[in-house]
Amino acid sequence: MNPRGRERGRGRRRPGQGPGEDSADSAPRLREEVASTGVYGHHGDGPDFGPSHLPLAVQGAPWQPDLCIAEAGPAGLHYWETAAGAAPIPRDSKMYSQRFGIVQREVKGPTPKVVIVRAKPPKVQGAEQHLERIQRSHQKHHAILASIKSKERDRLKVEWDQHNDRRFVDSLVKARIKDAMQGFIINTEERRNKLRELLASEESGYFTEMQLKEETIEEKKDRMRDKTRLLKEKKEKERQDLVAEKLNQQFRERCEELRAELFCIHQKKVCEERKAQIAFNEELKRQKLVEEQMFSRLWEEDRLAKEKREAEEARRQKELVENTRLGLNAQITGIKAQRQAEQQLKEEEARFVEDMAREQEIYRQYVAQRREEERAQEKELDRILEAEKEKKFAETDKELRLEKEARRQLVNEVMCTRKLQVQEKLQRKAKEQEERTMEQERINEGLKELNRGEKENFARRSSVAQEYRKQLQMQMSYQQQAREALKEEERREFEAGVAANKICQDKIREILSFHQVLPRNIHPMRRACPDKLPP
Numbered sequence: 001m002n003p004r005g006r007e008r009g010r011g012r013r014r015p016g017q018g019p020g021e022d023s024a025d026s027a028p029r030l031r032e033e034v035a036s037t038g039v040y041g042h043h044g045d046g047p048d049f050g051p052s053h054l055p056l057a058v059q060g061a062p063w064q065p066d067l068c069i070a071e072a073g074p075a076g077l078h079y080w081e082t083a084a085g086a087a088p089i090p091r092d093s094k095m096y097s098q099r100f101g102i103v104q105r106e107v108k109g110p111t112p113k114v115v116i117v118r119a120k121p122p123k124v125q126g127a128e129q130h131l132e133r134i135q136r137s138h139q140k141h142h143a144i145l146a147s148i149k150s151k152e153r154d155r156l157k158v159e160w161d162q163h164n165d166r167r168f169v170d171s172l173v174k175a176r177i178k179d180a181m182q183g184f185i186i187n188t189e190e191r192r193n194k195l196r197e198l199l200a201s202e203e204s205g206y207f208t209e210m211q212l213k214e215e216t217i218e219e220k221k222d223r224m225r226d227k228t229r230l231l232k233e234k235k236e237k238e239r240q241d242l243v244a245e246k247l248n249q250q251f252r253e254r255c256e257e258l259r260a261e262l263f264c265i266h267q268k269k270v271c272e273e274r275k276a277q278i279a280f281n282e283e284l285k286r287q288k289l290v291e292e293q294m295f296s297r298l299w300e301e302d303r304l305a306k307e308k309r310e311a312e313e314a315r316r317q318k319e320l321v322e323n324t325r326l327g328l329n330a331q332i333t334g335i336k337a338q339r340q341a342e343q344q345l346k347e348e349e350a351r352f353v354e355d356m357a358r359e360q361e362i363y364r365q366y367v368a369q370r371r372e373e374e375r376a377q378e379k380e381l382d383r384i385l386e387a388e389k390e391k392k393f394a395e396t397d398k399e400l401r402l403e404k405e406a407r408r409q410l411v412n413e414v415m416c417t418r419k420l421q422v423q424e425k426l427q428r429k430a431k432e433q434e435e436r437t438m439e440q441e442r443i444n445e446g447l448k449e450l451n452r453g454e455k456e457n458f459a460r461r462s463s464v465a466q467e468y469r470k471q472l473q474m475q476m477s478y479q480q481q482a483r484e485a486l487k488e489e490e491r492r493e494f495e496a497g498v499a500a501n502k503i504c505q506d507k508i509r510e511i512l513s514f515h516q517v518l519p520r521n522i523h524p525m526r527r528a529c530p531d532k533l534p535p
Contacts, residue, residue, distance in 0.1 A: 301402055312395070313494065316388065317487075323384065324483060327377060328476075334370055335472060341366055342465050349458060360447055367443065374436065378429060385422065392418060410500045417493055421486070428482060432475070439471055 107116040341363065349356070396415060442464070449460045 305399060305402070309395075312391075313490075319384070320483075323381070327479075330373065330377065331472070331476065334373065335469075338366070338370075338468075342461075345461070346458070349461075363447070367440065371436070371440075381429075385425065389418075389422065410497065414493065414497060421489065425486075435471075435475070439468070443468070 105118040105120075107118070108114070109116055345363065392415075
């Protein structure tokens with residue numbers, strides 16, 4: 001079944017069908033749906049396909065074929081109509097083609113783009129099956145609707161029961177809570193009454209006990225007599241103690257011998273304390289003199305060590321400058337020799353092609369000689385570094401024996417920094433060695449390329465020479481930067497050492513300026529009255 005044919009043919013009655021036939025139909029709605037069933041067929045000369053109605057009738061009624069008229073357009077057939085006045089054709093057991101022959105189903109209409117399509121005879125069995133399927137689908141649909149309504153009713157019923165149960169439980173809980181609160185209030189009042197009665201009984205018992213324990217007049221008189229006697233005895237004892245103290249004081253004031261003895265004892269103690277104070281002051285002066293001498297000696301040693309370090313630094317800087325100058329002179333000499341060799345090679349290449357092997361050998365010898373010179377320079381530099389390192393270690397050991405713990409720590413830091421510098425120098429030497437190795441590899445590759453042709457050889461050697469010249473210039477600039485960085489690092493190191501030394505001296509002076517004598521060395525008289533004694 002085509003839904004497109006159903007939509008276009010649904011709800012249209014054939015012109016040849018009268019009201020009597022419609023009323024004679026046992027299932028008008030089903031017949032209308034089945035009568036609207038269409039199939040697709042070819043219409044006209046174009047490739048468009050449209051639905052073709054199958055005229056259906058109830059079983060046992062005469063079959064009436066209809067002519068379906070459709071308007072053809074770019075989008076297909078727009079509407080359908082049936083040809084009025086179609087004569088009924090009786091049903092026959094023969095096929096349609098046997099009874100009528102091959103008849104064209106498409107007939108041109110009175111206007112352009114109008115085509116009349118003959119309807120095909122229906123397939124009774126297929127229509128009945130379709131009717132059964134439609135009935136079954138309607139039954140299933142109604143059954144599903146009934147099931148949904150039943151489930152909805154059950155759900156509403158369950159929800160209503162749950163709502164009633166919740167209301168019942170809430171009312172029951174509220175009633176029980178109300179009963180419990182009333183019972184609690186009643187119990188509280190009962191407990192309050194019992195407590196009130198208990199307090200009243202205890203109070204009456206206390207009053208009775210107090211009345212029973214009340215003192216008599218005789219007991220009260222005896223207690224007052226004892227208290228009066230004790231007060232008199234205490235007052236008499238205090239009077240006797242005061243009299244004895246006053247008598248002792250009077251004796252001290254009036255007895256000349258006792259006063260003389262006490263004065264002698266006091267004078268003797270004062271003299272002893274004064275002698276101790278004088279001795280203490282002398283000891284302080286002596287210690288102060290010793291400290292001043294010690295600090296003067298330390299300052300002098302520090303000054304001499306500083307002058308020695310400055311002289312050593314100046315000598316080392318001078319040696320470094322001299323070594324640098326010698327190295328630069330050697331490099332300049334090597335560069336000049338290399339330039340002369342390159343010029344000679346260029347001239348010999350222009351004149352003698354056959355002497356290329358000899359020139360290559362000469363160049364290899366020159367490179368080997370240059371390598372030996374660089375190795376000798378590196379060995380000389382290592383020897384100088386080792387000598388400087390040994391001198392530095394000796395000086396450090398000497399300073400460690402002379403200086404205190406702060407200077408010892410400073411020297412350790414300096415040694416660590418120096419070791420780092422030596423390691424950096426060794427790393428730089430390794431890097432330079434690697435660069436020289438790479439340079440030698442490039443030179444060997446350039447020598448191999450010389451055998452490929454005279455012009456190519458000449459151009460390649462020129463480029464190699466220029467590259468080597470650039471590498472030498474870069475190496476010289478790199479070494480110059482390394483030396484400047486080393487000088488800057490040594491200058492910062494020297495300034496850091498000077499600053500650390502200055503901080504150490506300032507701290508020593510601060511400690512000496514705020515130095516105080518320990519409490520155990522202070523004279524008792526000075527501790528008793530510090531304002532009366534001279535500073």
